[in-house]
Amino acid sequence: MTRYFDEELLELNKKILEMSAVVENSIGLSVRALRELSREKAEAIVKDDDRIDAMELEIEEKCLNLIALYQPAAADLRFVVMSMKITTDLERIADLAVDISQRVLELADQPLLKPLIDIPKLATLAQNMVRDVINSFINKDTELARSVILRDNEADELRNLVQSELINDYMKKDATTVPRAIPLLLVARHLERICDHATNIAEDVIYMVKGEVVKHRPESLR
Amino acid sequence: MAEITSRKNIIEVKSLSVFYGQFQALKSVQLELQARKITALIGPSGCGKSTFLRTLNRMNDLIEGARTEGQVVFDGKNIYDPETDLLELRRRIGMVFQRPNPFPLSIFDNVVYGLRVHGQNDRRYMEERLFRSLQAVNLWEELKDRLEADALCLTGEQQQRLCIARVLAVGPEVILMDEPCSALDPTATARIEDLMYQLKEKYTIIIVTHNMQQAARVSDNTGYFLLGELVEFGQTNQIFTSPRDARTEDYITGRFG
Numbered sequence: 001m002t003r004y005f006d007e008e009l010l011e012l013n014k015k016i017l018e019m020s021a022v023v024e025n026s027i028g029l030s031v032r033a034l035r036e037l038s039r040e041k042a043e044a045i046v047k048d049d050d051r052i053d054a055m056e057l058e059i060e061e062k063c064l065n066l067i068a069l070y071q072p073a074a075a076d077l078r079f080v081v082m083s084m085k086i087t088t089d090l091e092r093i094a095d096l097a098v099d100i101s102q103r104v105l106e107l108a109d110q111p112l113l114k115p116l117i118d119i120p121k122l123a124t125l126a127q128n129m130v131r132d133v134i135n136s137f138i139n140k141d142t143e144l145a146r147s148v149i150l151r152d153n154e155a156d157e158l159r160n161l162v163q164s165e166l167i168n169d170y171m172k173k174d175a176t177t178v179p180r181a182i183p184l185l186l187v188a189r190h191l192e193r194i195c196d197h198a199t200n201i202a203e204d205v206i207y208m209v210k211g212e213v214v215k216h217r218p219e220s221l222r
Numbered sequence: 223m224a225e226i227t228s229r230k231n232i233i234e235v236k237s238l239s240v241f242y243g244q245f246q247a248l249k250s251v252q253l254e255l256q257a258r259k260i261t262a263l264i265g266p267s268g269c270g271k272s273t274f275l276r277t278l279n280r281m282n283d284l285i286e287g288a289r290t291e292g293q294v295v296f297d298g299k300n301i302y303d304p305e306t307d308l309l310e311l312r313r314r315i316g317m318v319f320q321r322p323n324p325f326p327l328s329i330f331d332n333v334v335y336g337l338r339v340h341g342q343n344d345r346r347y348m349e350e351r352l353f354r355s356l357q358a359v360n361l362w363e364e365l366k367d368r369l370e371a372d373a374l375c376l377t378g379e380q381q382q383r384l385c386i387a388r389v390l391a392v393g394p395e396v397i398l399m400d401e402p403c404s405a406l407d408p409t410a411t412a413r414i415e416d417l418m419y420q421l422k423e424k425y426t427i428i429i430v431t432h433n434m435q436q437a438a439r440v441s442d443n444t445g446y447f448l449l450g451e452l453v454e455f456g457q458t459n460q461i462f463t464s465p466r467d468a469r470t471e472d473y474i475t476g477r478f479g
Contacts, residue, residue, distance in 0.1 A: 003476060003477065005476070071435060072475070073434070073438070073462045073463075073474045073475055074462065074463065074464065074465050074470075074471045074474050074475050075471060075475065076475050077462070077463060078463065078464070210464075211463065211464025212464075
């Protein structure tokens with residue numbers, strides 16, 4: 001039996017894919033801005049953010065309407081409710097891309113404290129996790145979602161590495177490095193938070209597809 | 223009685239099949255019904271859910287050509303044993319039907335009807351049961367001054383409440399409800415659902431409904447029937463968020479049925 005509701009769900013899916021594409025693009029741009037310390041690219045990202053905020057509101061409204069008008073159940077309900085949650089995480093990821101760009105603008109004004117090694121690694125990891133989690137949503141691929149969740153520890157470790165290096169090797173030894181070290185510290189923090197949001201989305205994708213709760217249950221992934 | 227209702231499962235259904243002549247209406251149903259919970263039975267028309275409900279107090283015995291195999295164990299005994307006292311069984315497992323069916327008698331006589339059938343004639347006892355039963359269904363205040371009025375003059379909702387009171391008057395443990403709200407408007411439905419919440423403190427309720435939102439709202443457990451088979455049985459929130467069987471999923475999401 002075909003349902004009019006299915007068209008509504010397709011429409012919702014399309015909106016989330018559009019938002020995902022914009023968010024993915026904005027992260028890609030922020031990482032490039034960071035690698036090149038490019039003022040121009042950093043400024044471009046801030047512009048896209050209003051568009052992402054508007055998309056978030058539009059998707060939320062769509063989800064609320066679908067729940068109120070159709071009272072979906074089972075897989076339909078999981079899809080609508082998880083769409084709402086995923087949208088919130090996507091919007092937060094986009095905000096963090098803006099935060100990174102703002103750090104880039106701060107960093108672009110002064111000579112770089114040290115050659116960047118772990119931060120680009122973390123940036124690549126974050127970008128891949130976001131790309132993969134979006135694909136896991138599109139293809140309802142719980143294995144890919146699971147692999148995103150399992151990469152989150154790596155992100156935490158890289159962030160810790162960057163943090164302890166900046167604190168111990170620079171800030172503690174020479175207080176004049178602090179203004180240049182702090183934006184880097186924050187960038188690592190922003191990137192790690194992006195990975196956290198990608199992980200949230202991955203957990204939601206698994207619940208959406210299989211109805212299994214893996215959130216706060218790392219043992220369920222092994 | 224207290225001992226039974228404190229047990230977790232009040233009824234255990236074992237390999238239950240029902241035939242109407244050549245037609246098999248129920249196919250080896252296996253299920254445990256929890257005491258003082260509301261269990262909802264859902265499924266498309268003709269799936270066997272009402273047949274199943276009627277097996278629980280042997281109402282199918284009244285249908286010509288109906289034959290039952292398997293067991294329904296209630297209070298440690300198979301109700302299909304030949305020595306089962308049907309009058310007593312139906313006192314302990316009462317039934318409320320789709321359309322309110324008060325007798326063309328006064329309100330008083332309707333409520334105490336079952337008591338009289340069971341040989342009760344003590345007026346004071348009957349008044350006590352009447353008071354408690356009408357209070358339990360929130361009708362006492364409305365009707366206490368016109369107990370001698372004809373029950374057929376009540377509204378549909380009042381009639382359905384009265385029928386529930388008639389069941390309660392004889393002191394049942396289990397109440398079977400076959401689409402109890404299908405003849406009522408949404409506000410009356412909501413009030414009957416509230417009543418079901420109140421009743422489950424003391425009684426086990428099993429309800430057949432076509433209204434899936436009703437099943438989701440009122441029940442603790444839900445069973446999905448299809449073509450005489452119990453496809454899935456589980457906690458209501460699980461059935462409505464993450465059903466395990468694709469056929470259940472199709473039904474509750476409206477893809478089928």
